[in-house]
Amino acid sequence: MSGTQSLMDVTLRPWPSLKKDELNADDLTRQIEQLTAERGSLREITEKSLQDDIIAGKDVPDGTTEEHDGTKETKEAPSKEQRLQDIARLQHEMSGHLEWAKFAANNAVDLLSLVLSADVNKRTVNSFSHTFRHEGLNQGVPFGSFGISRENHDQHVRKPDEAQSLAEYEQRQELVSKGSRMDALDSAVDDILNAAKNVERQVRRETTYWREVRSISDKGWPIQRYRSNVRNVPFAVRYGLPEASDHFKARGLAPLQMDKDGSIMLHPALKLKPKTLRVRISENGNITGTSRLPIEGETDDIAIEKTIQLARDSLFEEELYHEMSIESRQLVAYGVQFRESVIHVKAAEHSQKELLIDCIPRENSIGGSQDHSHDWLAQNVAEGLRLLLAHEHSMRLHRRSQLPPPLTIQKREAPPPALLRTLLAIFKHLEGVDSLYDYLETVARTLENASLRIQLETTREISWANLADSLKESSRNSTSATDQLLDVFMKPFDGKATLSLASSSGAYLEAFVISTRTVIGQPTFGTEHKLSLPSSLVTDLGLFRQLKFSSVEETTSYLDYVLSLHIAHRQLKSDFSSRATVKGNDPRITIKSKSSKKKPAADHDIVVELQNGELKVTASDADSEDLTDGAHHSHIWNAQSAGISLTEMIKSWIG
Amino acid sequence: MHELLLYGQVPAGRHDQVLKILAGVAAVQPRRKLQRCIIYRPQREPEEPGSAARRGGTQNIAVKQTKPAAAAAAATLYYTKLIQKLSEDDFGTEDGLQQTNSTALSADVKDGEGSMWSMRWEDIPDTGDRGVSIRFTNTTDLLSGDPHAHMIAAGPNRFVTEYYVEGHRFVHGNVIAYLHRVLHEPGVRSLEEAPKTSLPSFSSLQLLDLSGAYMLEAKVRVQDFKEAAVLESGVNELKEFQKQMKGCVELGLPDRLSLDTRVKYKPQHAAAAQGRPR
Structure with a gap:
């Protein structure tokens, strides 16, 4: 065997390192690292220190020394034959292993190839081992003649106890599933019930809400x-x-x-x-x-x-x-x-x-x-x-619905509503008018009692009096009757009193007109009384035609004066036409008494005084110096009781 | 007084709806307004444009013309309108019975009543672009006398035509919205020499626009045109209204020249050839 042959002259030597003339950067770093590991800091590795190390026997690291020792031991251990025998035995053993491994590997390759060859695409002769090619394929072993399949163990008959446990298991599974299904159904039913209840509640809620909304809406609330x-x-x-x-x-x-x-x-x-x-x-x-x-x-x-x-x-x-x-x-x-x-x-x-x-x-x-x-x-x-x-x-x-005026630089501002102003104006007007008219009525009655004919007409507020007529007239107006009615209160209040005096012929021709106007604001800032005198009186007495007063007292005192002037200078003068003479501006008249045999004609001063609704007439002898003289008469008329007429009284005094 | 204007059209079918929407927007009830407009034209013919400049050479040393603008303005002639406020009762009845037998118009009013007649002059709208139409107008209320005679003498003018306007008015802040349409009396109006003293019945009037469409006029009146702030606030208010009405009525600027109230110059021969009655 060639493998065994080559192993015969094997010598163990260190793995030949790559011979390189130039160390590249990686190698250098590696060597430096190795050196640092072996000998410490690079700075201490000098030629001298290495020499010292060699001398001291520390030329190689410890591990290497031991290896060397080991190899030395194997090389130089016992005797040579023994060593040879050992080697031979080991060689044999090793070759046996190798053979076996080769065989097993070939078999495995063949088996896999054969299995794979079932697939036409992977069917190649080369994938088989040499031996099998010769001894299998060439001998008629067909491709794909070896199959592998997964095995099914279903047919496996279980042991009784196993079967029983399995059956129990299955039964348990079934029970559990049934239970969980019931559970799910239960909760589903609950959910549906809840939903139904919820819907019902919602519907009831909506119904209630809408019913209330409708009832509100039906009542006319927008x-x-x-x-x-x-x-x-x-x-x-x-x-x-x-x-x-x-x-x-x-x-x-x-x-x-x-x-x-x-x-x-x-x-x-x-x-x-x-x-x-x-x-x-x-x-x-x-x-x-x-x-x-x-x-x-x-x-x-x-x-x-x-x-x-x-x-x-x-x-x-x-x-x-x-x-x-x-x-x-x-x-x-x-x-x-x-x-x-x-x-x-x-x-x-x-x-x-x-x-x-x-x-x-x-x-x-x-x-x-x-x-x-x-x-x-x-x-x-x-x-x-x-x-x-x-x-x-x-x-x-x-x-708002009127045509707006053209835009100007002045901003239009809505006037604040006159609420308190109206209230105040009504109070003030009524107060002024009532106290004035009370007085006028007293005066009128007093004068009536003195048989001076006089006629009094009073209207507290003209527009209130004519309300019905004015509403009827302006029916075509765009504002409603209610608004027109209330609009009356927004305007200035006008009261009017007419005091008509009877002329000598008995007709009421001459009239004192007192109009009272109340405005809270411009131009009168309250109540104003305007007295208009009849023109004849004005010319006769030399007075102003129109006078304005801001209070009732002023008006009444002036009216007192004018009325007493009228009585003295006109009424009495016309009664005693030939005998009366007027001197000065006072309400005083001098009447000559009728001359008789007993007495010579004497002058009587008649003083007319109208005050607090009482008419006081005093007659005195104009010639007599002594005021306490018996020729001094006086009479007072008031509103309560009718008395003798003024003219009669004076006639009785002066004869 | 200047008027800021926007116009929109409302088809007859949508009139009621728009009326309700406007009432809601303005929060007031619609107010029905009827009026008669009588148009007058100056008797003088307008001069040929530019004729003043071409009027011959002169040997005088050229001096600056003292008031060219005023002269030009004087030369421009305008149509004027007479507007009569009417109520339903003023119209004649169906069977031809006339309510009044007077032979002349009368503008006399009682004390404390508003005028029934007014004279109105409108300028051609400004050229400025503010998103609204701006024009100068002048309205004079007539309180007595015969308005027609007054107008004839004032120009001197001559009567052109008359027509009626019916519609509803709303006031929304400073915006006056007038949803109206124009009616006229059928027949040949050019033969008439003077406005009618007694009105025809309302039902005999015909629509000028036969589709029955209404016009919505949104108007803001401005007194101090020179004050930028006042004008601006007026324009803004009108535009606000325009925005509010978006989707209901599209309010827009009318063509400036369609609101021209000037009397056009017509060359003599052309006028004679066309012979078109005005």
Whole structure:
């Protein structure tokens, strides 16, 4: 065998290292590494130290020395024959192994080739071993004559206990699967039931919600879509008045939120405590009248509608209060004060009556005073203010729908509604007119009692008196009758009193006209009385035709003067035409008494004095110096009792 | 006074819907407006354009023309309009009974009432591009007298034609939206010499646009045209309205020259050849 031959002269020598003249970088690093491992730092490897090492016997590392020793031992161990025998034996052994390995490898190759040869594509003669080619294929062993297949062990008959355990296992499996199926079905049924319940709840919820929404909508509240949070709050109700001022308009919208069982949940805007306007009358610090709560809607409304209604009312009252509190700042001069969230309005100049207006939560008991004598007034004032704001709202719409004026650099600003101003104007006007007319009536009656014929006609407010006519006339106007009615209150108030005097012929020709005009603002800033005198009187007495007074006292005192002048200078003069002479501007007339035999004609001074509704006439002897003389008569007429006529009286005095 | 304008068209079928939408947008009820417009034309013929410049040579030393613009403006002639506010009752009845037998128009009004007649002059819209049409207008209310006689004497003018406008008006802030259409009396109007003193019945009027389409006019009036801020705010408000109406009515700029109110110059022979009544 060639292998055995070659092994005969084998010598073991170190693996020849590659001879290289030049070490490349890798080799060099490797050598340096090796050197560092063997001898430590490269710096210490010098020729001298190596020489020393050789001398000291440390020329090679320890391991190598031992190897060398081993080889030496095998080489130079026992005797030569023994060694040869050993080698021969080993050779034989090794060749045996090699043979066997070769055989096994050939067999394996052949087997694999034969198996693979079943596939036509992999059928090559070369893949078989030499031996098999000669002794197998050439002898007629066909390709693909050896097959491999996976074995199926099903037919394997199990042992009884194994079978039993298997059966048990299967049974268990079946039970478990059945159980889990039941479980799944159970939970599915639960789920479906839950879903059904959920759907039912949802449906009920939606039904409730929609029913409430519909009932709200049927009552006329405008419902609108709500953009944010569409899922829970699809709709919102607009309860604010459409013409409210901006701030209150924005507050007039509340989302209709669904709660758990579908009924509408209250929005914070609705939940706020509804407020109401309260008007109280205070007299000398005591509350003598309080306005009632506004009437609530029908009680069978569902809660939400009631709440909406309350919220609407509250919003309205708050706006009313807000507008008035702003207005009150301009009216300080008229005695309107805003203290501690209460508006104090002085109702009349001479009385201690005061109106207290505030806005309080509805729940608070509105009453609190025992005295209810002025409840009617408080209530009327409150209702009047509400009407005025409602009117203002409709006027806003009216103004808005008018043609706008062209744009200019001046910004148009809507005038603040006149609420307190109207209230004040009514109070002031009525106060002025009433006290004036009271006086006029007294005067008229006094003069009647003195048999001076006089006729009095008074109209507290002209437009109120002509209301029906003016409403009928302007039926074609675009504004509604209610607005026209309330519009009357926005205009200046005009009262008119006519005091007609009988002329000598008995016809009422000459008339004193006192017109009273009240405006809170320009041009009169309150009440103004304008007195127009009849022209004949003006020419006769040399007075001004028209005079304006700002208070009742001035008017009455002037009227007193003019009336007494009229009586003295005209009435008496016409009665005693030839005998009377007028001197000066005083209401005084000098009448000559009829000359008789007994007495010579004497001059009598008649002084006419009209004051506080009483007519006082004093006659005195003009010639006598002494005032305490007996020729001194005086008489007073008043409104209560009819007396002797003036002319008769004077005639009786002077004869 | 200047007017900022936008126009849009509404087919007859959509009129009710648009009316409702406008009422919602403006939050007011529509207000029905009827009016009669009578158009007058100056009796003088306009001069040939540029004729002033070509009017012969002169030996004078050329001096600067003192007021060329004013002269040019004076030379331009405009049509003018007389507008009468009407109500349903003013129209005649079906059976030909006329309500009034007066022979002359009268603009007399009682105290405290608004005028029924007004005279209106409109300029050709500005050339500026602000996204809205801007034109100068002048409206004079007539409170007494015979408006027709006044107009004849004022030009001197002559009567051209009359037509009726019916529609609804809304006011939205400063925007005046007028949804209207034009009606006219059928027949040969050119034969008429003067406006009718008694109106025909409303049902006898015919639509000018037979499709029955309505026009939506959005208008903002501006007094201080010179104030940029005021004009700007007016334009913005109108544009805001335009945006709001998007998808409902497309409001847009009309062609400037279609709103021309000037009297056109026509060469004599051409006018004679065409013989087209105006």
